[in-house]
Amino acid sequence: MAHCLRGRAAAAGEALRLRGAAAPRRRGGGRPRRRPRAAARERRKGRVPAVLLTLSGAGPGEGVAHRRILTADRKLLGEMLKQSPYFLSTPVRLQVRAGERSTAVVHSGTVLPIKVHRDETTGNILNLVMVQADEGTMLKVNLPVEFKGEDVCPGLKKGGFLQKIRTSLVYLCPAEHIPPKIEVDLANLDIGDRVSMNDIAVHPWLKLLSKNETMPVCKILASKPVE
Known part of the structure; x- marks a missing residue:
């Protein structure tokens, strides 16, 4: 059932690549939070802030064990949304690269896109949320x-x-x-x-x-x- 992001994006002329973002600072010992300024800076560069969630276990309701901050190319993500009416219910293969021009893959696997936030006025994509969808995960x-x-x-x-x-x-x-x-x-x-x-x-x-x-x-x- 899973589809490869690279293969699906090829119709748009290039492969979709997500890249890791610099780890945000901790405030008061809490979990890392991405600063609004950093997200706005990525959007000005034509990228969409994204979050990859990993569950604590294979069963439902076990909480989120890890949040990974990533970014995706806005135009390419927009093309994928146009091409796939079932984007939010289709597991996809994901590759995360170390940087914008890096070829080093630091993470790969199957994920499920679960939310796409858009600006209510312009319709521009603001954020993407995905969850790790390894085999056996409910x-x-x-x-x-x-x-x-x-x-x-x-x-x-x-x-x-x-x-x-x-x-x-x-x-x-x-x-x-x-x-x-x-x-x-x-x-x-x-x-x-x-x-x-x-x-x-x-x-x-x-x-x-x-x-x-x-x-x-x-x-x-x-x-x-x-x-």
């Missing part, structure tokens, strides 16, 4: 929901309306079995039918994280609800 992943079969759905052919209630679902997934998306098949749904969270077939190792698994993901209504 990760909580927000998976996008895609609906298929709208063109053959009996209820929609009769003039019904598809009410999309959930656009994503949260699962606990082994890092090696993270699907890029969850597909909901509408091909056999008639007016009045619905699909609940627990109706969706997934890999047996995936666990749905919901207090009520009977909550609907979508419904086929007779007409569009009045807003």
Whole structure:
């Protein structure tokens, strides 16, 4: 399931390389924090501050053992986001180099991008957050929901309306079995039918994280609800 950042970025003309950043000073004995000035300086250089999180253990809820401060090329990261609609649910191969012009690889492995922060006004990428996704690690992943079969759905052919209630679902997934998306098949749904969270077939190792698994993901209504 994992894809190589180098290979995917090749379509944009070069390989995506993340590089290590200078270790920030400790304040009062606390964990290292990257200064806002340092992050702003990297952004002016056309780079995006990034954080790589390593969990304390292979199981969920065991906390973060280590945070590594990195930077990525903004343009190349932007190209990857355009090319991959499932960027935040697709494990990727990562190489970290010692410096901007260095060829020395100081870290490599599989990671899962989990957050991309953007400026609300400009849409520019501000930060990237990733988590180490080694084989056997259990990760909580927000998976996008895609609906298929709208063109053959009996209820929609009769003039019904598809009410999309959930656009994503949260699962606990082994890092090696993270699907890029969850597909909901509408091909056999008639007016009045619905699909609940627990109706969706997934890999047996995936666990749905919901207090009520009977909550609907979508419904086929007779007409569009009045807003």
